[in-house]
Amino acid sequence: MIDHAVRMQGLTSAIFTQVDGLRKQAAAAGKDVISLSIGSPDLAPAPHIITAMKEAINDPRNYGYTLSKGVPEFLRSVANWYKKFDVDLDPETEVHSLIGSQDGLAHIALCLVNPGDVVLVPDPGYPIFSAGPLVAGAELRLMPLTAENGFLPDLDAIDEATLRRAKLMILNYPNNPLAATAPREFFAKVVEIAKRYQIIVCHDFAYSELVFDGYRPDSFLSIPGAKDVAIEFHSLSKTYNMAGCRAAFAVGNAEVISLLGRLKSNFDYGIFYPIQKAAVAALTGPQDCVRETARVYQNRRDVLVEGFRAIGWNVPKPQASMYIWAPVPTCQSSYDFVVSLIEHTGVSVTPGIGFGPHGEGYIRIALVQPEQRLAEAVERIRNWLGRI
Incomplete structure (x- = not known):
């Protein structure tokens, strides 16, 4: 045994x-x-994305390590893509590549949480939201998402003792599995609470482009002061139908991004270069x-x-x-x-x-x-x- x-x-x-x-x-x-x-x-994926990957694959120079940060062209393309959310990012300090957003969601608690610290996670929630903190030894505090509250956490129901112990709050809108969305006022209240209690917010924004009937979601980072307390995860998996490519990124607070980068530099050697070239084509090409x-x-x-x-x-x-x-x-x-x-x-x-x-x-x-x-x-x- x-x-x-x-x-x-x-x-x-x-x-x-x-x-x-x-x-x-x-x-x-x-x-x-x-x-x-x-x-x-x-x-x-769209033809221009596939073409970019094919061309990069055919170049024998593109088979070495890329390192976990991401190549500069990819980081710049992420920063430029994010401007549509009225978010300005420094590609050098506020953007980091991920081998799929699950990579970052799995590892972020290891950067920020000590055993016994509290992490606030949504319930229901995508399983990695809980699994990552559990591996880090965190105590989970579930934030119920109910139809009666519009599938948003009831922030007023979280007791002060829990907020004082919390190191991390995980959110996800548009939401998986609930398909729910969050208003800007809710995000603003989260920023206020996070600043007051020194909680880092991790927002999974992977479904920002799969929107209907004219709806447009807000990036959490577009809220004034959000970059002081938050990072956001995004993925090319659903937006550009590149799920198997494992291309994603984390953006936001420079200190948290640096910590995540330090951890990842010990764990992996980055995304295969032709996939990063395809990602650049996706982010900068026709939408x-x-x-x-x-x-x-x-x-x-x-x-x-x-x-x-x-x-x-x-x-x-x-x-x-x-x-x-x-x-x-x-x-x-x-x-x-x-x-x-x-x-x-x-x-x-x-x-x-x-x-x-x-x-x-x-x-x-x-x-x-x-x-x-x-x-x-x-x-x-x-x-x-x-x-x-």
Whole structure:
């Protein structure tokens, strides 16, 4: 029997592994599975992005270490791209490359948190928000995200003793898994609290471009004073359909960025240079591909939401992200509903409980199939719900 390190306690992928096992089992049995559980884009990067990567791959000089900071051209392109959010960044001190945003989210607590320190994490929340601090030995304090509060943390409900012990607060808007958005006034209140209690805020902004119906989100860093207390994570995975490339960045407070860079310089040697060249092409090239991606997801959202509403399942219509956060339409738990759904319809989704205790009663649906497959999923679910 191998002894497990204490830091592994609390880390689990059990529910996600079980759901994926059910999906594989159904497919192996010959069932036509419509997989809407994993948020992996099914769309391709724009041609100019692929061309830039091809050209860089064909150059034999581009196969050495790049170092974790990121090449200057990439850092400058990030800083210029961020100007659209009315945020000015110094590419030398306020931008750092990441091998996917999960890289930064996993490691940031190691830079800022000592064992026993408090980290404020959203519940429900993307699993790495909790996993990173747990590995760092933090005590988690869950911030419930409820429909009654617009899926925002109730900042007034956090007691002062917790705020005084907190070193880190993690936020994510537009949100995964909730597809919720946050108003500017909420961010301003977070900045005020973070300054008062000396809390570093880490905002995951990965879905800023997957927005619908004319909605535009604010960067947390655009709030006056935010750079004094915050960094923001962004990724090319969803915006430019480059999920497998693992290209992302952290921006914001120079001291925190420096700490993250120091840690990463001991852990990795940076993003493969051709991927950075592709990222530069994505960030500096034509952005019509981004608008087209958002349009595709908006149309998919409408197919599912309007289809579900037509069969009596009242599902909210989100303004952003590539997900739908839907209440379980039966009297089952979220996990039992997902099991039944796969068994009776071949449609695979993710149970809300996998994202935290306050996820119970909901499921997350990823918009990662063409419209006709989504319409088919609605029809299968309609037929099943009509029989129970």
